[in-house]
Amino acid sequence: MAGRHEDVWVRAADPSVIGAVRRSAVALATAAGFDQNRTGQVAVAVTEAVSNLVKHAEDGVVLVRAHGERPGVVELVTVDRGPGIADLGRALRDGFSTSGTLGIGLGAIARMASAWDVHSMPGRGTVLVTHFTADGPPEPPLRASGIRRPIGEETVCGDSYAVVDTGGVITAVLCDGLGHGAAAAYASREAVRIFLDDPLAPPVAALERVHRGLGHTRGGAVAVVRVEHETVSYAGLGNISGWIAHAEGRQGMISLPGIAGHKGRRPQQYEYALPSHSTVVLHSDGLTDRWDPASFPGLFARTPAVIGATLLRDAGSRRDDACVVALRQRP
Known part of the structure; x- marks a missing residue:
């Protein structure tokens, strides 16, 4: 987490x-x-x-x-x-x-x-x-990683995420709190807290709980994703971008319009096939959605941590909070 x-x-x-x-x-x-x-x-x-x-x-x-x-x-x-x-x-x-x-x-x-x-x-x-690590021997590569950066010289980031890996199933949430600064950070951290109350719930159920629970905050864009075997389950509300990416290209996942905690259509869950050697990528609108996997030779064979940090560098904006989460299925 x-x-x-x-x-x-x-x-x-x-x-x-x-x-x-x-x-x-x-x-x-x-x-x-x-x-x-x-x-x-x-x-x-x-x-x-x-x-x-x-x-x-x-x-x-x-x-x-x-x-x-x-x-x-x-x-x-x-x-x-x-x-x-x-x-x-x-x-x-x-x-x-x-x-x-x-x-x-x-x-x-x-x-x-x-x-x-x-x-x-x-x-x-x-x-x-x-x-x-304390004992030094090699550790197995992680299937998930998140990384974020606040706008400009701000000290707090309005984007938050959490990842829960049970071994066979990996689930993640990403929230982009509306605006910037402490109030946006509070909203996004509340989304994470609510998600972690029951992280094994289906993504649409988790998103509905977050949507109901953010009413006392300024709200934000939220997406919940689950990777299991060869499938991806996804539910999003607002402008979180969700992708299934590989060396040759990517497939977008559907987020509905709205602001979690305030207004928006009833969340829906969508199911997608996850091809071998693909990476699921979530990011806030602090990154442009115009990045192309083909312009990063070799990147999508790397670990999720390197993928996320590279996308943050090349697609991220200093004019907004930015967050990337990258997930892989078990080999």
Whole structure:
């Protein structure tokens, strides 16, 4: 479950950022029960990754947080708009350190991580997602991830989400609170709270409860999705975009007009087939809905965390709160 705490993005504008992010990562690792040796490894890996951004990236930003979907995990996300890594395989080899590229130190970061994934396109940038656990061994990839960013320099995001994975079924909610700031954040967090009261209910039932429960707030756009085997169940009210995406294209899912908590048609649930190797993507209108999977070669073979962070970078707007949730069926 996630979306209850703010994702604090830091611009990698100067070397002072390196120490600040390292201290945040160390504090999170300590709180998660990492021993001194493992905490030191996290500090080294974070220093390496953020140093890369400061020295070589364009428009680099970094996020470090306690992972919402998997307790005890410290997650590091680095995002930039160039220059990219031309040869990821070479960059991961021991001793590779060609000056002026983001490949420096990538092999060392990967060795210290419990799990990691990366997508890079020369000239467009790199997204690196790294997970650290207390005992260090590799962890299985997550089937779901959410990521968000507030408008401009705002400190709270008006979009919230939650993910519940029972093993065979994965369900998620995304709410875009009307407007921005604290009141929008309250509405979206209320939507998440109501959803989590009974997250295993059918999406249309969950959305109806949220719709009734947001009457004391300013309301918002809400969508609930469930992925089970080879099917997707979806119910949306307002301008949340829902997609079934793969390397060659995408299929849109239907959200009805309205504002949850105030006005709108009675929610309906729609069922869709989920082809193999597809990813279900939900996002608020802080991202344009004109992104095309075909313009991201290799991206939809990556993990949901990397998919979400890349879409946030390339389709997101700084003029609105933005949130992306990406889900996969069990292999």
